[in-house]
Amino acid sequence: MSYHLYWMSGAPPVWRVMLALNLKKIRYTETRVTRDGGELNEPSFGTINPRRQVPVLMTPEGPVRESIAILAYLDRVKPTPALFGRSPAEAGVIWQWIMDYENHLRGAMVTMSMIAFRGEAEARAGELSQALDTGCAEMETILHRLRLMPWLGGADISAADIVFYPGVQWMRKALARLEPGPLHEMMENPALIRWEKQIEKLPKFAQTVPPHWAEGDPKNLDVLV
Template sequence: MLRLYTFQPSPNALKVRFALAELGVPYEPVEVNLLRGEHQNEAFSALNPHRKVPVLVDGALVLRESAAILAYLGDARGGALWPAAPAARAEALQWLFFDAANFGYAGRLWWADVLTPRTGRTGPLAGPALVEQIATDVGRALSVLEAHLSSRQYLLGDDFSLADCGVGVMVNLLRGTRVDTPDKLPAVTAYRERIRARPGWGAAGGAAIEVP
C-alpha cells in the first residue's frame, strides 16, 4: 500500500490526498505535525532532506514534490483522470508546472490575509511589501487562469483531471485573500466551487484550508 506523509492544513499535501481520493486509491496516511516540529526529526529528514510534506512512498520509490507525485499517480494509476497521448499529457504537466511556478508563495498571502487576522499566528516571515508583490504575481497568474477557464469547466476541458488537484487546491487556498475578486474572476470562482463540490474534496480534508 502507498504511504503518504502529510499534514492536514498543508495545501501541497492536500493536492495529493485529493488526487488519491478522486482515484479511489487506498493509502496509509502518516501525519507529520509541522507545528510541533515533527518534520525536523531524523526519520522524516531521511525521507525528505528538505523537511517538507508531502512525501509519497511506493515500495522503493520515494517522491517529495507534490507536482511530481501527481504526475506519477497519473502515469501509474490515473486512468481517465490522466491523459495518455503525449501532447495531452504535456498539457497536464504544463498546468502542474504553472501551479508550482505561480502559486508557490500563495501560502504567505493566505497567512497574511486569512490566518493571522483570525488567529494572531504569524506565518513565514514576509513584510508587507513582499506580500503585496506576491499578491501582484498571483493576481497575474489568476488572470491567465481566468481567460483559460472562460471556455471550459476544468483545466484540460470539461472533464476533471489530476492537474486540477494541483491548481484547484491553490485557487481554494486564496479564498478570502486580497486577490479573491469574484467580480473580476467569475470563471475562476466558478471553477473553485466545482472543485469544492467534488466528493474527493471532502474525503481529502479540503476543509482544512477553507474559510468558514
C-alpha cells in the same frame, strides 16, 4: 499494494496528493505530522525524506516526495483517470498550466499569504501591493481559460486542476484577512466558482479538507505552499 501518506493539515501540496489518491480510488493509510510536534526532525523521518517535508507517499517501491512527482507516480500506478493527459497535445497543455501556476502565480500567492497570516499588511505594504498585482494578472489568464473550458487541461479534470485548487483555497484564506480589492472581486468570478464546485464533488472530497481549517485553529497557517 500498500500506500502510506505522511501529511500536515493545511499544506496545499498535501491536499493535492489526497485529491489524486481519492480520484483514482487508491486506498492508503496515513500519518499526520505537525510543525511543532517534532516528527519531521526524527532521524527515522530523515531517512524517508532528507528535506524533512511533507507530503511523502510510502509505496512498494519506496518513498516518493514532492507533490507533483507523487501525482506523476500515481498516474503510472493507475492510468485512469489520466492526470497528465492521454496524448502528447493534452500532456503539453496540462504541464503548461501547472508550470504557469508554479512559476508565476505561486510566488505571489506565498508572499500575500505570509503577509496576511502574520498581520504584516501595513509593515510590508509595498511587497503586498506587488504580490496582489501579480495575482490579478495571473488570475485573469486562468479565468479566461475557465470561461472557455470546464477544466484547466481541457474537457477533463487533470493534474493542473489538482495542483491549482488547494492554492486557490489558500489564497481565499489570505484574502479574507486583507482589505477588499480587485483580486477579491476576481475570486468571485462565476467561472472560477463553477470550477471549484466541480472539484468539491470529487470522491471523498470532504476528507481532504484541512481539519484545522474547519476547526478554526490558526496553527499551521504559515506552512509552505
